[in-house]
Amino acid sequence: MAAIRASGLVKRFDGTCAIDGVDLAVEQGEVRGLLGPNGAGKSTLLRMLLGLVRRDEGSVELFERSFDAPAAAIPDGVAGFVEEPSFYPYLSGRTNLELLAELDGGDARDQIDAVLERVMLSQRAADRVSAYSTGMRQRLGIAAALLRRPRLLLLDEPTSGLDPAGARDVRILVRELSRDGVAVLLSSHLIGEVEDACDSFTMLRRGRVVWSGTALQLRAQAPASAYALSTSDDARAIEVAKDHVGIRALPGANGSLSLKVPDGMLDPYVLALARSGVAVRRLELLVSPLELMFFSLTDDTQQDLGPGVEPSSVAT
Amino acid sequence: MWTVSRSERRKLAAQTPARLLALVCLLGPFAFAAVLGLQSGVPADTLFGVWVHTSGFAVSLVVLGFAGSWGFPVIAGVLAGDLFSAEDRHGTWKTLLTRSCSRWDVFAGKVLAAAMFGAAMVAITALSSLVAGLVVAGDHPLVGLSGTLLSGGRSLALVLASWVLSLFPLLAFMSIAVLFSVATRNGIMGVLGPILVALAMQLLALVGSGTWVHTLLVASAFDDWNGLFTAHPFFGPLVLGSLVSVAWMVACLGVSWLILRRRDFAGPPVARRPGWVMPARAVVGTAVVLAALAAAGNLGPAAITASRLKAAITPTFNDLTLLQQRLLGRVVPAGAKLRILTSCNRRAGASTGPGDDWSCTLDVFIPQPGAVPFQQTPVTYDVSVKSDGCYKAEAPPSFVGQQMMRDAQGHNVVNPLFTIYGCFDTT
Numbered sequence: 001m002a003a004i005r006a007s008g009l010v011k012r013f014d015g016t017c018a019i020d021g022v023d024l025a026v027e028q029g030e031v032r033g034l035l036g037p038n039g040a041g042k043s044t045l046l047r048m049l050l051g052l053v054r055r056d057e058g059s060v061e062l063f064e065r066s067f068d069a070p071a072a073a074i075p076d077g078v079a080g081f082v083e084e085p086s087f088y089p090y091l092s093g094r095t096n097l098e099l100l101a102e103l104d105g106g107d108a109r110d111q112i113d114a115v116l117e118r119v120m121l122s123q124r125a126a127d128r129v130s131a132y133s134t135g136m137r138q139r140l141g142i143a144a145a146l147l148r149r150p151r152l153l154l155l156d157e158p159t160s161g162l163d164p165a166g167a168r169d170v171r172i173l174v175r176e177l178s179r180d181g182v183a184v185l186l187s188s189h190l191i192g193e194v195e196d197a198c199d200s201f202t203m204l205r206r207g208r209v210v211w212s213g214t215a216l217q218l219r220a221q222a223p224a225s226a227y228a229l230s231t232s233d234d235a236r237a238i239e240v241a242k243d244h245v246g247i248r249a250l251p252g253a254n255g256s257l258s259l260k261v262p263d264g265m266l267d268p269y270v271l272a273l274a275r276s277g278v279a280v281r282r283l284e285l286l287v288s289p290l291e292l293m294f295f296s297l298t299d300d301t302q303q304d305l306g307p308g309v310e311p312s313s314v315a316t
Numbered sequence: 317m318w319t320v321s322r323s324e325r326r327k328l329a330a331q332t333p334a335r336l337l338a339l340v341c342l343l344g345p346f347a348f349a350a351v352l353g354l355q356s357g358v359p360a361d362t363l364f365g366v367w368v369h370t371s372g373f374a375v376s377l378v379v380l381g382f383a384g385s386w387g388f389p390v391i392a393g394v395l396a397g398d399l400f401s402a403e404d405r406h407g408t409w410k411t412l413l414t415r416s417c418s419r420w421d422v423f424a425g426k427v428l429a430a431a432m433f434g435a436a437m438v439a440i441t442a443l444s445s446l447v448a449g450l451v452v453a454g455d456h457p458l459v460g461l462s463g464t465l466l467s468g469g470r471s472l473a474l475v476l477a478s479w480v481l482s483l484f485p486l487l488a489f490m491s492i493a494v495l496f497s498v499a500t501r502n503g504i505m506g507v508l509g510p511i512l513v514a515l516a517m518q519l520l521a522l523v524g525s526g527t528w529v530h531t532l533l534v535a536s537a538f539d540d541w542n543g544l545f546t547a548h549p550f551f552g553p554l555v556l557g558s559l560v561s562v563a564w565m566v567a568c569l570g571v572s573w574l575i576l577r578r579r580d581f582a583g584p585p586v587a588r589r590p591g592w593v594m595p596a597r598a599v600v601g602t603a604v605v606l607a608a609l610a611a612a613g614n615l616g617p618a619a620i621t622a623s624r625l626k627a628a629i630t631p632t633f634n635d636l637t638l639l640q641q642r643l644l645g646r647v648v649p650a651g652a653k654l655r656i657l658t659s660c661n662r663r664a665g666a667s668t669g670p671g672d673d674w675s676c677t678l679d680v681f682i683p684q685p686g687a688v689p690f691q692q693t694p695v696t697y698d699v700s701v702k703s704d705g706c707y708k709a710e711a712p713p714s715f716v717g718q719q720m721m722r723d724a725q726g727h728n729v730v731n732p733l734f735t736i737y738g739c740f741d742t743t
Contacts, residue, residue: 013582043583050414052581070577073418080414083583086407091330099323103415144411 001064003028003152003183004049009058011044011207018044020207022058026185028151031178033194034187036204037298042187045204046082046156049185050074062152076104080154080185084161085141089130093121093140096129100144108147115143118173134161142170153177155186159193171197191291201290205298218293219263226292227259227266228252230282231273240272256282320417320425321432324399328433333394341391341441345379349448358730363461363542363706363737366730368449371458373471375449376442377545380478383441384538388482389514391437392489396430397506400497400576409581423576427494427569434490435483442479446472461706461738462547462628463635478541481554484561485537489514491568498572500598509598516606521703522670524613527742530703531556531616532609534564539704542739547631552743553704618668619742620701622660628740629676629699629709630658636732637680640717643732645724655681660699672700676709697736705742710735 004026011019019041026032036042047053049060051069060067062075087096094112101108116122119139129137138161145153158174159167174184174197188194194201201218203211213221229249231237234257241249241259247269252258261269273280287295328334352359352368352375359365362381367374403409412422458471466474489510496502496509517535530536537557543550634656638648660676661667667674677696695716697709713719716733723729 013580047410047580047582050410052410052413054578054580070413070419073416073421074414076416082410084407086411088327088406088408091327095330099326100411100415102323103319103412103417105319105416148415 001028002026002061003030003063004185005061005064006049007059009045009048009060010056011048011053012056018207019048019055022204022207022209024202024209024212026152026183028183029178029181030200031174031184031186031198033198033201034185034204035191035194035201035294035298036187036189038189039206040204040298041207042189042204043082043156044207046080046154046185046187049154050078050080050082052082077149077151078154079145079148079150079152080156081141081145082154082156084134085137085144087129087137087140087144089128092126092128093132093136094125096140097144097147101147104148108149111147111149115146118146119143120169135163135166138162139166142173150177151182153182153184153186155184157188158186159188159190167193191294195290203294203297210297211293218290221293225261225263225266226286227261228282228284228286229257229259229280230255231257232279232281233277236276236278237273240276240278241269244269244272317421317424317428320421321428324426324429325432328395328429333398334433337391337394337437338440341437342444345375345441345445345448348379349375349445349452353452356728361708363739364458366735366737367459369453370730371456371471372446372449372451372453373455373458373466373468373475375453376445376475377478379441379445379449380475380482380541381539384482384485384535385518386511386514387441388438388486388538389489389511389535391434392486392493392510393507395433395437396427396490396493397497397509398503399426399430399494399506400572401501401503401506404501405503410583413581419577420573423573427491430490430494431487434486438479438483438486442476446475458545459636459639459732460545460547461542461632462545463632463639463732463736463738464547465639466545474544478544481541481558482538484558485534488534488537488561488564488568491565491572495568495572496598498575502592505598513602516602520606520609520613523610524615524669526612526614526616527619528616529609529612530619532560534561536704537561539706542704542706543741546739547635550741550743552741556743619703619705620668620670622662622667624705624740624742625660625674625676625699625701625707626658628705628738629660629697629707629736630656630678632736632738633658633678633733636736639732640721643721643723643729657681670701670703672698674699674701674707703742704739706737706739708735708737 002025004024006022006024009019009022010017022045034042034045044053048055051067051072051074054070062078065075067075091099094116097112097116098109101112116125119142121136121139121143124132124136129140132140138158142158159170162170174186178184186194198215200214201212202209229237234251237257238249241247244265246262247265248260250258270280358368359378362378364374364377368378403412413419455468457465457467460466492513493506493510497506500506514535517533521530521533521536537560540553540557543553634654637654638652641648657679658676660674662671663673663675675696676699677694680693680695695711697711699707699709701707711733717731719731719734720728721731
């Protein structure tokens with residue numbers, strides 16, 4: 001059963017088309033990344049799926065039942081938040097969750113302690129939300145979503161405001177939920193945050209889907225990764241690269257080489273350099289395949305993949 | 317809806333303005349009664365103000381009169397004016413609407429919660445004003461608006477009924493506050509809106525003599541209970557006022573629901589309007605409507621006429637005169653009636669419509685032994701009549717005596733004839 005099946009979604013604001021004919025399908029247990037630059041329509045699409053925004057055209061089915069927002073309440077088992085989660089600042093974190101659990105009914109109130117523990121907010125649950133940091137509010141938002149025992153989770157920038165450890169915990173949580181059969185649709189403009197967490201991706205640009213597929217399909221179609229390489233003999237390194245199909249090594253900025261390497265070809269090339277007597281002094285990943293794909297599909301301008309891009313360091 | 321209502325009541329109870337309001341409703345009447353107890357003066361220009369030292373029930377009615385003018389619109393604004401705009405301010409619509417409740421559940425639940433809180437505030441004020449009044453002035457019979465004495469039991473029942481009936485216009489004002497809150501998404505406009513509307517309605521009630529516009533002024537309904545305190549209670553204004561209140565509730569809540577149902581919660585970057593555009597539109601729209609109503613103030617039959625005033629003040633004067641005589645220790649046979657010929661008119665213009673330039677001359681024919689069977693004694697009252705048919709008549713002390721007089725037991729008591737307060741049916 002598909003958790004989400006949306007077809008032909010259109011939304012206009014004051015004549016501007018924010019969502020233009022979007023189709024989206026997410027299966028149970030799948031983690032789908034929704035990517036796009038700012039203003040691409042990610043949040044608007046999530047709001048349409050959560051019933052916060054009326055759709056001008058198209059249909060939405062959640063677990064194969066038509067979702068007639070905004071007249072209908074969001075179905076049980078569907079949870080999520082858009083942008084920064086918001087709560088009543090004059091109430092404590094726990095009281096906020098109690099109010100929300102009351103609205104959900106059932107045994108949601110019994111889950112409060114467990115979800116607070118899971119997002120590591122138990123110690124601060126009695127404090128007013130007005131005293132919470134951005135990261136704490138983000139975690140409280142995740143807790144509020146978990147109260148609904150979701151089978152479908154829609155998260156908008158879930159790692160926003162979290163430190164690296166917190167972001168890692170969110171990714172681990174998403175994976176755990178996926179293993180339990182929960183479908184997750186999460187949006188982000190930080191490619192690195194979703195690259196490892198997601199099974200599949202949908203990329204938006206100006207309200208339209210420009211690419212959709214699995215992670216494997218993405219890697220197969222993605223351009224080669226870009227690296228910055230410093231060696232003991234750059235000229236020899238360039239020659240060795242010519243012996244490997246698909247690898248390009250060119251003099252780059254700051255005395256390093258700019259290296260383009262298809263997926264899976266890096267290890268053989270580094271070993272070949274060693275056999276040729278060339279020592280690798282520094283090798284830095286500049287842009288991942290997903291980022292290259294993202295830039296090429298969603299930006300109008302050509303991206304400079306040189307050393308000016310924030311590196312993800314792999315020192316050797 | 318009930319679940320949302322429970323949740324909303326909890327939120328309201330946790331907020332400082334609501335708590336302060338409850339405190340004022342509880343302690344305000346006691347403070348008022350304490351001030352009354354410390355001084356001999358009486359509240360001026362209130363229907364039952366002259367009797368506050370005589371009967372505790374009058375204290376409660378004076379509090380009710382003040383609440384109708386200002387207190388209830390403030391209650392409406394505080395409880396309902398930020399009900400919806402607070403979600404915009406905290407950004408919590410997206411939190412609320414992603415739970416297992418529809419937009420209708422949220423709307424109805426919030427309105428129900430505010431209504432229950434409003435009723436609770438009325439109950440608190442009613443009971444505290446009654447207790448405070450009875451402590452200060454006792455449960456002595458109350459002088460009604462026709463000059464007749466109402467027993468303690470009957471007074472209690474009528475006072476409680478008056479407070480209950482005030483719920484209709486209060487709920488109407490809460491509906492106005494909800495509309496401001498939903499339409500403007502601005503808490504300040506939501507809280508102040510009903511207060512400004514009440515002020516505007518009070519000003520409109522002073523303009524024109526026709527009934528059509530005045531009937532639509534739901535603020536007038538706060539005083540419709542006056543008819544219960546006459547010798548022959550009349551219910552026309554009460555029924556009409558309640559129907560008008562219900563009509564305002566239906567209209568305001570209906571429009572509010574339509575706005576909320578169609579709204580997109582698209583977040584600040586896409587759909588947020590500039591903060592003061594909607595409030596400015598609401599203010600301009602309200603001003604246009606009020607101007608039109610003022611211009612239409614003379615439409616419809618006149619509610620205040622010389623014949624109605626004459627028919628009301630004559631028996632009231634009769635009953636108050638007999639009451640005065642009993643207080644002075646004179647024997648007055650049951651059912652005694654004076655012969656009175658009354659004429660009422662306005663000093664300027666036609667003798668219709670509310671105003672403070674009415675004059676009523678009551679020729680009292682007192683039987684005299686001897687050749688002239690009756691001595692005609694005219695007394696002229698300066699009368700101020702409001703659009704709801706309630707009036708205040710004042711006469712010079714040379715005929716009716718001073719404001720305070722000594723009764724047969726030597727106590728200082730209010731002279732019933734010094735200032736006459738009464739009401740008549742305008743429907």
